[in-house]
Amino acid sequence: MSTVYVDADACPVKKEIISISKIYDLDVVFVASHAHKKNTPDQGKWVYVDSSKEAADLYIMNHVRAHDVLVTQDIGLASLVLPKKVYAISPRGKAYKEESIVTALDYRYVAAKERRKGNYGKGPKPFTNEDREMFRLQFDKMLSNIAGEM
Incomplete structure (x- = not known):
């Protein structure tokens, strides 16, 4: 049985x-830093880790x-799983694939290099209701496909 892991901080x-x-009927494990601990967490299992930069990634x-599923915005983490x-799927509904992850990592590297030079882009676009709906559709499709394979 698959488990859904969520890189939950953001x-x-x-x-x-x-x-x-x-x-x-899948279990969901939200992994977040202690800095983001909720008094009344959402449903699912919540695991809190150190606030260090990579603690949630290491736990995951x-x-x-x-056959588990990971929801994350972190391209690096997706490339490792x-x-x-x-x-692996992003909160905007983009499924990460092995055949395209190298290109995404290359883009991330170039963007980080530019930021180190002081060249900052606009940043990510705001999260919209269309993004939320795209996630719902793609996540449901992904889980349906996994259920069909099991």
């Missing part, structure tokens, strides 16, 4: 993850297994 689609995962890397046969 995830805008937590409620959607819970509602869609219930349809497929050490716990995901083949894909070889483990983990499905």
Whole structure:
């Protein structure tokens, strides 16, 4: 049985993850830093890790297994779980794929190089209702495909 892991600190689609995962009877594990601890967390299991930069990533890397699902905005983390046969999707509904992740990492590297030179772009566009709906559609499709494979 697959588990859905969520890189939860800045995830805008937590409620959607819970509602869609219930349809497929999947457990959801939200991984967040202690700095983002909620007094009344959403449903699902919540794991709190150190506030250090990579703590949530390390927890996820050490716990995901083949056929699990990861929801993350972190391209680097997605690139590390894909070889483990983990499905990965962004909160905007973009499924990360092994064949295209290298290009995304290259783009991230070039953007980081430019920022170090003092050249800052506009940053990410605001999260919209269309992004939320795209996530709902793609996440449901992904979970349906996984259920069909099992």
